[in-house]
Amino acid sequence: MAIPLIPDCLIGSIYDLTPERLQARGIRLVLADLDNTLARYREKDPSEPLRLWKQGLEAAGIRVFIISNGRRPNRSGRFAQGLEVDYISHAGKPRAAAFHRALEQTGCPPEQALMVGDQIFTDIWGAHNGGVTAVLVRPVALDNWFRRLRYGVETPFRALCPNKEGF
Ligand SMILES: [Mg+2]
Numbered sequence: 007m008a009i010p011l012i013p014d015c016l017i018g019s020i021y022d023l024t025p026e027r028l029q030a031r032g033i034r035l036v037l038a039d040l041d042n043t044l045a046r047y048r049e050k051d052p053s054e055p056l057r058l059w060k061q062g063l064e065a066a067g068i069r070v071f072i073i074s075n076g077r078r079p080n081r082s083g084r085f086a087q088g089l090e091v092d093y094i095s096h097a098g099k100p101r102a103a104a105f106h107r108a109l110e111q112t113g114c115p116p117e118q119a120l121m122v123g124d125q126i127f128t129d130i131w132g133a134h135n136g137g138v139t140a141v142l143v144r145p146v147a148l149d150n151w152f153r154r155l156r157y158g159v160e161t162p163f164r165a166l167c168p169n170k171e172g173f
Contacts, residue, residue, distance in 0.1 A: 015142070020056075
């Protein structure tokens with residue numbers, strides 16, 4: 007049984023999630039946070055490397071699905087459309103509901119899914135509430151004092167992660 011606030015694994019960036027590594031673990035669905043996981047907070051559209059990453063996964067039969075707590079109108083929708091993936095915004099992480107919806111919508115069993123996100127109290131806790139593997143990614147940018155403070159508060163949870171060697 008996973009400890010709710012302890013990530014199962016730490017990675018440096020989403021690009022550590024390669025098709026080969028995901029396939030080796032039987033993962034068919036990557037649930038991904040948006041802000042500071044796939045892109046910086048103000049980045050409106052997916053970058054070319056991100057689009058290529060998603061295409062590489064898709065070619066290997068692995069789906070990407072955005073689960074964001076973002077409340078800005080159209081932010082998640084525009085980004086997801088640019089990346090050509092499905093999404094849930096206003097997701098209410100760490101509650102399990104959005105995770106259950108995403109699994110149902112994709113027809114993927116929880117053991118074949120993982121969640122990747124940059125925050126302990128939403129992404130990691132939510133992943134475990136939703137019954138999926140929780141992968142903590144280093145935030146894309148710690149560009150204000152609040153995000154740096156939060157990152158500091160999360161340090162003990164990173165320290166307790168049993169697998170810091172990457173995915
Ligand atoms: Mg985030």
